[in-house]
Structures are given as structure tokens and as C-alpha cells.
Amino acid sequence: MRSTDLRFRIGIGIFAAALLLIVVAIGITLANDSSLSLQRFGFRFWRTSNWDPVAGEFGALPFIWGTFYSSVLALAIATPVALGIAVFISELCPQALRAPLMFLTELLAAIPSIVYGLWGIFVLVPAVRAIEALMPEGLRALPLFSGPPFGVGMLAAALILAVMVVPFTSAVAREVLKTVPMTQREAAFALGATRFEAIRAAMFYARTGIIGAVMLGFGRALGETMAVTMVIGNNPQVSLSLFAPQYTMAAVIANEFTEAANALYLSALIEIGLVLFVITLLVNVLSRGLIWSMAPP
Amino acid sequence: MMIRKIISAVFVGACGLAVVVALIPLAFVLFFVLSQGIQSLNLDFFLHNPRPVGETGGGMANAIVGTLILTTLAAAMAVPIGILSGVYLSEYRGSRFASAVRFAADTLNGVPSIVIGVFAYAVVVLPLGHFSTLAGGFALGVMMIPIIARTTEELLLLVPNTLREGALALGATRGRAVFSVIVPAALPGIITGVVLALARIAGETAPLLFTSFNNAFFSTSLTQPIASITVQVFTYAISPYEDWHRQAWAGALVLVAIVLTCSMAARIAAARIVRIRGL
Amino acid sequence: MTINGAGATFPYPIYSKWFSEYNKLHPDVRINYQSIGSGGGIQQVTNRTVFFGATDGPMNEDQLKGAPGIMHFPTVLGAVVPVYNVAGVSELKFTGQALADIYLGKIKKWNDPALTKLNPGVKLPATDISVVHRSDGSGTTYIFVDYLSKISPQFKSDVGVSTSVKWPAGVGGKGNEGVSGLVTQTPGSIGYVELIYALQNKIPFGSVQNAAGEFVKASTDAVTKAAAAAAATIPEDFRVSITNAQGAGAYPISSFTWILLYQDPMDKRAGNAMVDFLKWALTDGQKYAPDLGYAPLPANVIMLEQAALDRIKVS
Numbered sequence: 001m002r003s004t005d006l007r008f009r010i011g012i013g014i015f016a017a018a019l020l021l022i023v024v025a026i027g028i029t030l031a032n033d034s035s036l037s038l039q040r041f042g043f044r045f046w047r048t049s050n051w052d053p054v055a056g057e058f059g060a061l062p063f064i065w066g067t068f069y070s071s072v073l074a075l076a077i078a079t080p081v082a083l084g085i086a087v088f089i090s091e092l093c094p095q096a097l098r099a100p101l102m103f104l105t106e107l108l109a110a111i112p113s114i115v116y117g118l119w120g121i122f123v124l125v126p127a128v129r130a131i132e133a134l135m136p137e138g139l140r141a142l143p144l145f146s147g148p149p150f151g152v153g154m155l156a157a158a159l160i161l162a163v164m165v166v167p168f169t170s171a172v173a174r175e176v177l178k179t180v181p182m183t184q185r186e187a188a189f190a191l192g193a194t195r196f197e198a199i200r201a202a203m204f205y206a207r208t209g210i211i212g213a214v215m216l217g218f219g220r221a222l223g224e225t226m227a228v229t230m231v232i233g234n235n236p237q238v239s240l241s242l243f244a245p246q247y248t249m250a251a252v253i254a255n256e257f258t259e260a261a262n263a264l265y266l267s268a269l270i271e272i273g274l275v276l277f278v279i280t281l282l283v284n285v286l287s288r289g290l291i292w293s294m295a296p297p
Numbered sequence: 298m299m300i301r302k303i304i305s306a307v308f309v310g311a312c313g314l315a316v317v318v319a320l321i322p323l324a325f326v327l328f329f330v331l332s333q334g335i336q337s338l339n340l341d342f343f344l345h346n347p348r349p350v351g352e353t354g355g356g357m358a359n360a361i362v363g364t365l366i367l368t369t370l371a372a373a374m375a376v377p378i379g380i381l382s383g384v385y386l387s388e389y390r391g392s393r394f395a396s397a398v399r400f401a402a403d404t405l406n407g408v409p410s411i412v413i414g415v416f417a418y419a420v421v422v423l424p425l426g427h428f429s430t431l432a433g434g435f436a437l438g439v440m441m442i443p444i445i446a447r448t449t450e451e452l453l454l455l456v457p458n459t460l461r462e463g464a465l466a467l468g469a470t471r472g473r474a475v476f477s478v479i480v481p482a483a484l485p486g487i488i489t490g491v492v493l494a495l496a497r498i499a500g501e502t503a504p505l506l507f508t509s510f511n512n513a514f515f516s517t518s519l520t521q522p523i524a525s526i527t528v529q530v531f532t533y534a535i536s537p538y539e540d541w542h543r544q545a546w547a548g549a550l551v552l553v554a555i556v557l558t559c560s561m562a563a564r565i566a567a568a569r570i571v572r573i574r575g576l
Numbered sequence: 577m578t579i580n581g582a583g584a585t586f587p588y589p590i591y592s593k594w595f596s597e598y599n600k601l602h603p604d605v606r607i608n609y610q611s612i613g614s615g616g617g618i619q620q621v622t623n624r625t626v627f628f629g630a631t632d633g634p635m636n637e638d639q640l641k642g643a644p645g646i647m648h649f650p651t652v653l654g655a656v657v658p659v660y661n662v663a664g665v666s667e668l669k670f671t672g673q674a675l676a677d678i679y680l681g682k683i684k685k686w687n688d689p690a691l692t693k694l695n696p697g698v699k700l701p702a703t704d705i706s707v708v709h710r711s712d713g714s715g716t717t718y719i720f721v722d723y724l725s726k727i728s729p730q731f732k733s734d735v736g737v738s739t740s741v742k743w744p745a746g747v748g749g750k751g752n753e754g755v756s757g758l759v760t761q762t763p764g765s766i767g768y769v770e771l772i773y774a775l776q777n778k779i780p781f782g783s784v785q786n787a788a789g790e791f792v793k794a795s796t797d798a799v800t801k802a803a804a805a806a807a808a809t810i811p812e813d814f815r816v817s818i819t820n821a822q823g824a825g826a827y828p829i830s831s832f833t834w835i836l837l838y839q840d841p842m843d844k845r846a847g848n849a850m851v852d853f854l855k856w857a858l859t860d861g862q863k864y865a866p867d868l869g870y871a872p873l874p875a876n877v878i879m880l881e882q883a884a885l886d887r888i889k890v891s
Contacts, residue, residue, distance in 0.1 A: 008472035009389065015381035016398045019442055023401040026408065026416045033419055052742040053713070084315025092312055101316065103564070108323050110560045112500025114527050115549045118534050119326045122333075122542070126761065148704040150747050150762055163322045170319075194305035223409025225503040230534065234711035234748035245747040250411045250503070255750060257415070257507050258582070259615030259713035259740070262642065266619075273415045277408060284407035285400075349592035351776070351868075427580060427625045513592070514578065514599075514606045521578050522608065536753035538776065 026277065034271035036264055045271065051236040053256075058268040062236040064275075066246040070154060070228065071221035073242075074161035079214050082166045083203075086173035086213075091199050102174075109167035117230035120160050125151040125231055128159070132243050147243040152233040155242040160231055161221045169217035176209030176294055177202060212290030219283040223276065225250040249276045327553070334550025337543035346515050347529070350538055357548050359515040360524040363430075364555075366517060367509060367525055368499050370434025375441035376491055382442070383449025383487075384475060399450075402443040413439050414504035422508060428522040433509025437498045444497065448490030452483040485570045489563040496559035500552055502527035526552050579846045582610045583617020583630030584715045585751040586654055586770040587833045590868045591630065594861050598853055605849050611751060615713015615739040621646065621836050627846050629836035632715025633722075633739045634815035645839045647888070648814045649854055649881055650832040652862070653803050653871040655771040655794035656719045657781035657829070659759050662686055662701065668782035669694045669791045672727030672820070672828065675784070678705055678766060679724065680731060681745040686764065701764075708758045708767035711748025713740040719831040720768045723819035768829075772869035786828040787820050798827035799871040807874035814881070830871075840889045848890040855885060 031038075037045065041058060048059030089101050129151030139145050147153075180202045188198035203210060233245020234255060249272045260266040341356045348355030382398060389395045417436035422428055456479050464474035480487070510522035511532065517523075526548050533545035588611040595607040612620075614631035621629030622643040634648055658670055674690050677683045683690055687700040710717045718739045725732035735741050747762075749755035752773045759767040760779055771794045774781040783793040792798050802821040810816055820828045835854065841847035858881055862872040873881075 005471040008470065008475070009385075011472070012381045012385045012388075013394070015378050016385040016394070018378050019382045019405070019446060020398050020401045022439055022442070023405050023408075025420070026405075026412070029416055029419045030412070050742070053738075053740045081315045081318050084312040085319055088312040088316050092309055104320060104323065106560070106564075107557065108319065110496065110500075110556055111323075111326060112502070112527065112552055112556060114500065114502045114530050114534075115326065115330060115553055118530060118545055118549050119329055121534055121757075123325065123329055129762070148706040148764065150706055150758075150765075152747060152758070163319075166319050194301050196305035196308040197301070199308070219407050223407070223411070225409065225411045226531065230531075234750070235743075235746065250409055253411050253415065254503055254506055255711055256713070256740075257418075258612050259619050262619075262638070270415060270419075273412045277412050280407050280409055280412075281404055284404060288403055349596045350589045351593075352596075422625060423623075510580075510582075511610050512578075512608050513595070513610075514608055516578060516606075516608075518578070522580060522610075535750050535757060538753075 030270060030274040030277055034267050034274050036267035037271040038267075040264065041268075045268070046275075049236070049238055051252075053260075053265050056264055058264070060249075060268070060272055060275075062238050063247055063249040063252055063272060065238045066154075066232070066236075067222055067248040067250070067276075069246070070157045070161055070232070070248060071218055073154070073158035074165055074221045075214065075218055077158065077162035078165040078169060078217060081162075082169035082213075082217065083173055083210065085166070085170040086177060087199055087203070089170075090174050090177045091202070092195070105167045105170055108163070109171070113164070113224065113226040116160055116164060116227040120156060120227055120231040124160060125156050128153075128156045143240045144242060146241045147239075149243060150233060150245055152231050153241075153243050153245045154232070154239075156231040157228050157246075157248075158242075160227045161224055164224060164227060165217040165221050168220050169213050172213035172216050172291065173210055176206050176213055176291060179209070179294060180206050206294060208290045209294035212287040212294070215283055215287035215290065219280050219287060222283065223250060223280050225254050229254050249273075330546065330549050330553050333543070333546035334548075337547035338550060342544065342547050347513055347524075350541075353540065355540070355544065357524075357526060357529055357544065357551070359512060360526045360529040360548065361551065362515065362517065363509070363512070363523040363525045364499055364527070366430060366523060367433050367437055367505070368495055370430065370519075371437035371441050371498055372491065372495060374435065374438035375445055375494070379442045379445025379491075379494075380449050380487060382446040383453065384480065386446065386450040387453035388471070388475060399447075402446045405439070405443040406447070409503075410440060410501055411503040411506075414506060414508055417504060417508045425520070427520075428508060428510035430509055430516075430519045430521065430523040433505045433523065433525070434519075436504035436508045437501060440498050440501065440504065441494045444494040445487075445490055448493070449483075449487050452486040452490065453479060455486075456482045486567060489567040489570075492559050492563040496556045496563070499559075500527060500556050502531050506531075577604060577845060577849065578606045578608055579628070579849060580608050580610075580626045581617075581628040581630060581835075582612050582620045582626045583836070584614045584632050584833060585611040585753060586614070586632045586656075586714075586716045586719075587630065587652060587870070588752070589772050589776070590652060590864060590870050593864050593868065594853075594857055597861075597864070598856060601856075602849075602852075605853070607850075607853065613710070613712035613739070613751060614715030614718065617836065618643075618713075618739070621838075624842070627841070627843065628850060630834065631739070631836060632831055632833045633718025634817075634834060635836070636738075643836075643838075647837050647839050647884065648834040649837060649884070650814050650834050650873060650877060651854075651857060652833060652865050653799045653830060653873060654833055654869070655799050655827050655830050655871075656716055656723075656768050657771050657774050657794045658766060658784065659756070659769055659774050659779045659781045660766045661759050661763055661779070662703075663763060665698055665700065666780045668698065668780075669785070670782045671785045672724060676724045676728035676731040679707060679709070679743070679745070680728075680734060681707070703764040706762050706765035707743075707746030708749055708755050708762070708765050709743045709746050710740075710751075710755060712750050714751075715739060715831075715833065716752055716768065716770055717741065719819060719829060722817055722831075723829045726820045770869075775869050784828050786826050787822050788824050788826070790824065792825065792827045794827045794829070796866045796869065796871040798825055799830040800874070802826040802828070802830035803832070803871070803874055803877075807877050810877055810880065814877075814884075832873075837888065839887060844890050847888060851885050851888050851890055855882065858882065
């Protein structure tokens with residue numbers, strides 16, 4: 001009896017180990033294949049902005065900048081919307097509407113990234129270009145709005161990322177709000193709170209989980225590739241301007257990987273992949289930790 | 298008191314507004330995909346391969362077949378590993394090894410798909426010496442594994458303990474109890490999870506860019522590059538040719554149709570199972 | 577048998593035509609070409625992840641060292657043209673210096689005196705010039721910057737000559753397709769693409785001043801004239817630049833485009849098929865060139881190439 005149980009455990013344990021092995025293998029492969037670039041450039045890689053494949057100079061600061069700027073912007077736009085949806089679905093809407101609304105938000109998440117990118121190129125970018133062209137001269141002088149109205153650029157990328165992040169954050173926030181005991185809300189109502197105040201109390205109770213949900217959305221935005229590649233303009237520069245074409249870590253790998261014509265170039269791109277891997281890992285771990293402290297798996 | 302009520306009303310309104318704001322891009326995207334795509338959806342699209350620039354009548358037959366082959370490959374790799382990992386995670390919940398595996402699964406879930414593409418390039422393309430369907434299937438499979446593992450785990454946990462206890466009381470070994478009783482009880486839900494994972498990866502582009510690459514011809518070979526709907530849509534979208542743009546929308550429509558049908562079917566099935574089983 | 581190749585977007589229209597026509601003649605040979613840019617072509621063929629590469633920028637010494645035994649075979653001649661999207665303007669004249677200064681970011685507006693002087697009678701607006709270049713490693717870029725570096729020493733030192741350069745300004749499009757797309761969609765923009773992309777998408781393109789001082793608009797004729805001088809003295813490995821060519825009527829931003837094949841391929845059958853394909857392309861295939869905006873190769877170059885093809889070890 002014991003031995004068959006043990007064999008069973010080992011038998012399926014091998015498959016579970018395969019999962020673990022894959023993750024470890026990813027980390028090791030990335031680290032190994034970027035060693036050339038790591039050794040050559042060290043930390044300079046992340047402090048300099050000069051991405052010059054011709055001269056063999058690889059400064060990846062613009063990519064980190066572009067990735068974080070676009071993701072933070074996306075978060076700023078998406079978080080209120082996502083939380084609003086989560087609150088609406090879980091606290092405010094009539095029972096009949098609940099299932100259809102949940103279905104619709106999941107639909108947002110199901111649309112493939114390339115389709116968002118396609119829509120981005122042909123619909124969003126011209127719209128953003130029109131907005132940029134309409135900007136009054138006075139605002140144009142600000143660094144936030146400077147530059148010719150390409151349409152492609154940081155603003156378009158942030159908008160598309162926001163659309164893609166909303167369903168993620170809202171689904172997790174909904175789950176988190178579900179774990180808030182009814183007693184919290186009942187107590188608030190008993191004390192004469194308005195709906196807003198009761199919900200605020202519930203959200204305060206669930207704050208760590210909600211922060212976790214927001215961070216999960218952040219992690220999603222950091223790694224998004226196709227939709228961003230098609231609308232961000234592909235220019236490795238560090239710029240504050242929403243109108244400026246910029247670049248993200250995922251986008252540069254997608255665009256330049258097949259043409260890295262020498263070992264150093266390839267290694268530099270893989271190093272970017274390694275850092276992307278580590279950053280998303282950290283963000284995901286942190287967010288999951290926050291969520292689990294509220295709602296253990 | 299009045300001001301508090303007003304604030305509350307404004308808040309409620311804002312939440313409703315948030316829903317509307319989120320649904321606007323959804324409607325927008327679906328509208329464009331439908332209206333632009335349907336114009337270019339014809340028999341040529343489904344039966345023909347891409348034609349050179351300037352010739353009409355080209356289609357995405359090879360890409361549709363390619364996506365099917367790639368997702369099948371990915372499932373062949375991911376379903377065994379994913380389901381059995383999920384079984385381990387639910388059976389041996391408390392152990393440290395299970396915690397490590399769970400952590401790995403959640404990590405893998407969050408790894409950007411482009412990074413997985415880089416991994417597949419290093420592990421399959423370089424040793425093999427060229428781009429291949431196998432490499433693409435591998436990359437997609439790696440993405441599927443954690444999704445399947447976690448859904449399987451969660452579904453197995455929902456199976457009432459009485460079932461397990463009954464099986465064990467009748468003298469079944471652990472393995473028997475799991476595979477003959479518990480897994481079949483959760484099977485419909487597990488299949489739903491697999492279908493959802495398939496829908497998710499059928500829409501992936503980034504991991505295929507430098508693994509399965511692309512192929513202008515019709516091909517089913519595992520060791521040759523293969524076309525896929527997603528990569529083809531990408532190639533067409535960034536081109537300057539009107540005809541190719543139209544085909545890109547058509548491809549997007551086909552993609553969205555596949556993904557949404559699978560997701561919807563899976564969810565409806567899951568909901569019915571929950572209702573029937575009372576899980 | 578499927579033969580995989582990758583590389584330049586510049587000749588993609590004619591290559592896709594050739595591979596399709598050749599497949600009709602030899603149904604068992606399928607040549608799968610993906611246009612990912614010349615840089616990609618060089619890299620993939622160096623790694624042998626594809627059987628042949630294609631590039632508009634010949635490989636430099638370092639790259640040749642990485643791919644021992646690689647041979648260059650010119651296939652057609654093409655032209656890189658400056659395309660633009662300025663309301664109400666269809667014909668513009670440029671000098672090499674003006675183009676260099678635009679891409680250096682020194683000329684920022686369409687009504688800059690440098691441009692108005694060249695184009696009296698054309699109403700140029702006071703809008704910013706939105707510069708579009710390639711985001712990927714590109715032979716089209718190589719041809720363009722090769723020409724600009726010959727004209728402008730500052731361009732040569734600030735930007736340099738390669739398939740992938742550090743652009744001082746502008747937005748990057750992926751492939752000739754990406755640049756054409758961006759220019760057609762962005763008012764006030766300027767870009768550089770292979771002639772056929774401008775013709776097929778009806779994007780206005782300008783004439784460029786050549787070494788003889790004439791303003792020439794790209795055409796198969798003008799490109800052929802540019803190659804005439806170089807054809808007589810083409811080096812044995814066929815790596816030569818014909819930008820800013822001497823001679824009347826020559827278009828200054830012309831170039832050969834090459835297919836890269838190993839002299840000693842690992843797959844002999846595929847090697848045999850490629851040699852046969854190239855011999856067809858150099859003879860029958862050339863007739864498809866003018867319709868697609870490319871110029872056929874000079875006769876003596878074709879003869880030299882046939883001889884070189886025979887040196888490929890296919891048995």
C-alpha cells in the first residue's frame with residue numbers, strides 16, 4: 001500500500017518537477033546567454049541611453065524608461081476604471097446584470113493582443129494624431145506635450161495598455177472584494193453609512209488585496225509586447241513627452257531579435273529579456289503576496 | 298447628511314461610468330474587426346495561400362492550418378504536464394515541494410510571452426539549426442502549462458472530500474482514488490480549463506516571431522517554419538498594401554471568432570457543470 | 577522540398593513574384609522567403625538558421641568573418657527614393673545635402689530656406705518635418721546612409737554607414753512596409769523606401785540631384801545608368817556600392833541587392849535547387865523586374881555571376 005502510494009507520488013511528482021524545471025531553465029538560459037553583455041557592460045548597460053548597434057554600444061536606459069513610463073501611465077488610467085467596474089459588479093449592480101457584465105469584462109481580456117495592435121494602428125493612432133494636432137500652442141511648449149503629431153508614441157501605447165490591463169485588475173479586485181465579510185458592510189450600514197461610505201469601508205478593509213490587484217495589472221502592462229510594438233513608434237529615446245515615439249523592453253526584443261547580427265547584440269537583447277523576466281517576477285511575487293494575505297489560495 | 302448622499306450618488310454614478318468607459322473600447326474593437334473583417338472574408342481567404350504583392354485572391358489557408366497545428370502541439374505537451382502537476386498540487390497541498398511548484402506556476406504565468414519566445418529560441422531553434430513548428434509549439438506549450446496546472450488544482454479541490462474518503466474506504470490506493478474517482482469528477486471542469494488555455498495561446502504572436510517564424514507556403518512539417526494567423530496578421534498590418542490590410546482584418550476576425558467561441562463555450566459548460574454538480 | 581530564406585524587404589516584391597513563378601515551373605521546390613530586413617538576413621544566414629540570406633547592404637569584413645564561405649549574388653538593381661506626405665505637394669527636388677540635414681535634424685521645417693531655394697514655385701508649409709526611418713536592420717537604410725555619407729561628412733561622422741544606425745531624430749517603421757505605412761498616415765512626414773513601395777502605394781517621391789548636377793527622378797532607366805559605370809569594374813565578390821554614380825541621367829541612390837549563399841552548403845539538394853533558381857532569376861526572371869520598379873542587371877554582370885554560381889559545391 002505504502003509503496004504504491006509512493007510510486008504514485010513520485011510518478012506525478014516528476015511532472016510537477018518538470019514545471020519547476022522549466023521556470024528554472026528559463027532563468028538560467030537567459031542569464032547564460034546574456035553573459036557576454038553582462039560582462040562587457042555591467043551596470044553601465046542600464047545607466048546609458050546610447051543604443052547603437054553599429055558601434056557596438058548598448059545602453060538600455062530608454063527601454064526601461066519606456067516600459068515603466070507606459071506602464072505607470074496605463075495604470076493611472078486603468079486603475080480607477082478597473083476598481084470602478086469591480087465595485088459596480090460586486091456591490092452595486094442588480095443581480096440580473098452581474099453575469100453579463102462579468103462576461104463582457106472577460107471578453108476584454110480574451111481579445112488577442114495582436115487584434116488590439118491592429119485596431120491600434122488603424123483606429124487609435126489616427127485618433128491620437130488628431131488629438132495631438134489639436135493641441136493648443138501654449139500646451140505644446142510643455143515638455144509633456146512637445147514634438148510633432150506622429151500619432152504613434154507614448155500616449156497611444158499607454159491608452160492601449162490601459163484597455164488591456166482593466167479586465168485583469170478588475171477581475172482580481174472583484175475576487176478580493178468578495179472575501180470582505182458581509183459583517184463589515186452590515187456594520188457600516190447599521191451605523192447609517194451611505195452606500196459610498198459602506199463600500200469605502202469594505203475597500204479599506206481589502207486595501208492590501210486591492211493594491212495587489214493593481215500591481216498584477218502593472219505586471220501585465222510591463223510584459224505586453226505586440227499591441228505596444230505596433231503603436232509606440234520604436235525610437236530608443238528617453239522623453240517625457242506623451243507625443244514622442246519611444247521604446248519598451250518587450251518591443252525592442254520583438255523588433256530586433258531576428259537581426260541581431262553579432263553575438264554581443266544578441267546577448268544585449270537577451271539581457272533585456274532577463275531583466276524583464278526578473279522585474280515581472282518581482283512584481284508578480286509582490287502582488288500575489290499582497291493578495292494572499294487577504295485571500296489565501 | 299445631504300452632502301453625504303450626494304457624494305454617494307456621485308460615487309455610484311462614477312462606478313457605472315467606469316463600466317461604460319471600459320465597454321467603449323470593447324465595442325469599438327469588436328465593431329471594427331467585424332465590419333472591416335467581414336468585407337474581406339471570402340472563400341479565397343480560407344482556401345488559398347498568400348499570393349505575391351499585387352496579385353489578388355490570396356488567403357490565409359496555410360496560416361489557419363498552422364495555428365491549428367501549433368495549438369495541438371502545445372496542448373500535447375502542456376496537457377499531461379499541466380494536469381498531473383495540478384493533481385500533485387491538490388493532493389499534496391501542504392508540502393514544501395508543492396509550494397515551490399505552485400510558486401513556479403504562478404511565476405510562469407506572469408512571464409511575458411516574448412521572454413518565453415527567447416527561451417524557446419535558445420532551447421529549440423538554435424540546437425535544431427532552424428526555425429520550426431516544434432519550436433513554436435514548445436513556446437506555446439510552456440505558456441499553457443501553468444494555466445492548466447492551476448485550474449486543475451482549483452477544480453480538484455472543489456471535489457467533495459466524501460468522494461475521496463469513499464474511494465479510500467473501499468480500499469483504493471491513492472493513485473486509484475485520484476485517477477478513477479476524483480479526476481473524473483472534475484474532468485469537465487478540467488477540460489474547460491484546457492479549452493480556455495487553448496483560446497488564450499491561439500491568439501499569441503510574440504512567442505512565434507522567432508520560433509515558428511512564418512511560411513509563405515502550405516506546410517504541415519514539424520521541422521519547418523509554419524505560418525500562423527497571428528504572425529500573418531502582424532506582417533500584413535505593418536505593410537503598406539491595402540489588400541494585405543484587408544486580409545489582416547479578416548484574419549483578426551477569424552482569430553477573435555475562434556478565441557471568443559472557445560471561451561464562451563468553455564464558460565457556459567463550466568456554469569452548467571457547477572449547476573448540475575452543485576459544486 | 578522547402579528552402580528557407582530571409583532578409584531584405586527592399587526586393588521583397590520581386591522575390592515573392594520570382595519564388596511564386598519558379599514554384600509554378602518546379603512544383604516540388606518551395607522557396608519560403610520572409611522579409612525581416614537585411615540585418616536579419618545576414619544574421620540568420622550566418623547562424624545557418626536559414627539556407628540563404630538577402631541583403632541590400634553588402635556584408636562588411638567582420639560579418640564575412642562570421643560566415644566563412646559566404647558568397648554574394650546580385651539579383652536586381654533598385655532605387656531608394658525620398659517619400660513625403662505634404663498637403664498639396666507632389667513634386668519636390670532634393671539635394672543630398674538637404675536630405676542629410678533633414679535626417680540630422682538640422683532642417684526642421686518644410687519651409688526651411690534650403691528647401692524653398694531648391695523648389696521655387698512650390699508652396700511649402702511652415703509645419704514640422706516628421707522624420708521616418710527604419711527601426712530594423714535594413715539594407716535600404718544602408719543604401720540611403722551610404723549615399724548621404726558620401727555627400728555629407730557630418731552625416732558620415734554623426735551617423736555612419738550600416739544596416740542599423742543611430743538616427744538623430746524621427747520615428748522608426750519596421751520594414752519598407754512600415755516606413756511606407758507611417759509616411760502615408762502621417763501628414764508632414766518624410767521617409768525613404770524602395771521605389772516599388774512608393775509606386776505601388778502612390779506615395780509622392782522626390783527627385784534627387786546626382787553627381788552631374790541634374791535632378792533625377794528614380795526610374796529603371798536612371799538606375800541602369802547608375803550601374804553602367806560600376807558594371808565594367810565590378811569586383812569578383814560582387815560587393816560594390818553604386819550610390820552617387822557618375823554619368824548623365826544616373827539616379828544617385830541606386831543599388832544592387834544580393835542573395836547570400838554558402839559556397840559549400842550543407843544541404844546539397846537545396847544548394848542545387850538554389851543555383852538552378854538563381855540561374856533562372858538571372859535570365860528569365862529579369863523580365864519581371866521593370867514592371868515592379870526594379871532595373872535588370874547589366875549583361876556582363878550576369879555572365880560573371882553564372883560563372884560564380886558554377887563554383888558552388890552542389891555534389
